[in-house]
Amino acid sequence: MELKELYQEIILDHAKNPRNKGKCEGYNHDAKAHNPLCGDKVHIYLKLDKDKNISDLSFEGEGCAISLASASILTDTLKGRDLQFSTKITDDFLNMLKNKSKITLNSLSENQITTISSLSGVQEFPMRIKCATMAWHTLLSALKKKV
């Protein structure tokens, strides 16, 4: 496994310039998590409208490049999507890291699939998988937790 597959251009870009950082206005769901082993923290904020669409989605957090990029990519991919789709893509993402499966959802653009799949390099670094999955697990908690 090459290091450059872990630290791809897309990941470094998201880590250095995270998208949707901060508290989104009018959020009605949120959840936070922290990894006591390494100190990584993430807090997901989202606005779920009455049609079950995630009309806004953001995060606050600190951590390594993998955890920041993962949270940033998550918000970028799922903002504006509905609940069912978001849950499905989250499952697919977690499966990708656990079972090395590929992400092939029709309703994602090729660009989005490339972006999410850039995190698949983490598969080969078992100690870093949690860095990549924490934001996604936290999203699932947030979807269940009203403010």
Next chain:
Amino acid sequence: MKFDNIKSKFPIFKQKIKGKPLIYLDSANSSQKPKTVIDEMSKFYETEFSNVGRSVHTLAVKATNKFEQTRDIVKSYVNAKYREEIIFTKGATEAINLVANTYGEKFIKEGDEILVTELEHHSNYVPWHYLRKKKGAIIKFALVNGNGEIDIDEFKNQITDKTKMIAFTHISNVTGAILPIKKITDLAKSKNIPVLIDGTQGAPHSVLDVQDLGCDFYAISCHKMYGPNGLGILYAKKKWVDVLPPYQGGGGMINEVKKDDITYADSPNKFEAGTMQTAEVVAFANSIKFIKEFGIKNIEKHESQILEYGLEKLRKDNSVNIIGNPKNRASIISFTIKGIHPHDIATILDDDGVAIRAGHHCCQILHDKLGIPASARASIGVYNSKEDIDVLSESIKKCKKVFQI
């Protein structure tokens, strides 16, 4: 004995990591084991193993003798006065828990103060926190200064007539600061306050003379002293082992057990309930032998030279921020690199075979004070060399390349 060929004494260095030689800079976390220690464990299991202190058969006698011999070797290595002052535990953590529990149960009352420091590893804070919860004790912190060290005056400021224990680390596992032990124990003695030293980082790197240090308790982690895992030692002064209640209940720690009452064995058995680590204790004798062959003063000098070389080399790199600048420092360089999280540093270094630790190193209070969530830490052991530091330094440059900074 020379340090030139020392890696050949440790089988772990035979292997390659990602195709490169292993550069092990994580000894503050756990040290590697010399072949003599590993072999002694196998030999013991193959030819001498039995439970100790219970049966009368030939193997039991052999095993018990070897086990107790290690106690004598430790007693003389740390210059304890009596063999019953040496108690085996499962680690330095358990050694501190033992004191917090037993001393706490008997001597700590509501409103009593326990003085720790901001440099403490969680294992020398969390056990005292239990006393805060259970007994209403108050925990005070001696504050760390800008150099990542703690001055004796800070201890003077924090001690009151309610202070019932001073518990502090010998050497910080983050800044490498060596605390002014004798000044602290002198001060404590003048006020009749017992002192516990967390010697987890101190014992592998310094001359150990508990009588000279003047402490009441000293906790040792054997796996950081080139010894087996799952083993620690508590030195506890005779006056304490005689009066403290037992820690855990079970076999081996009793005198007489009746339906209506139980009396306890004397130390060290009183504090060693249940079947102890046996091969580990026996093999630890060879860890001490290994250290003595080189001489702890020579080890100290050898490690200081590498430390100074490392500090000088990393200071030249403007993007590297070294944590703390203590006047007396041992074996540890914790650092951050602007724009790269310590976990990413550790992963990139690993690609070059360089093993370091990243995280808060079980010192969240210190990291909060420093205003950083984590740091990277290179820690030096007896087997390291200046060449290892050169590889570390090159690998740090690679981190910046990967991150394009």
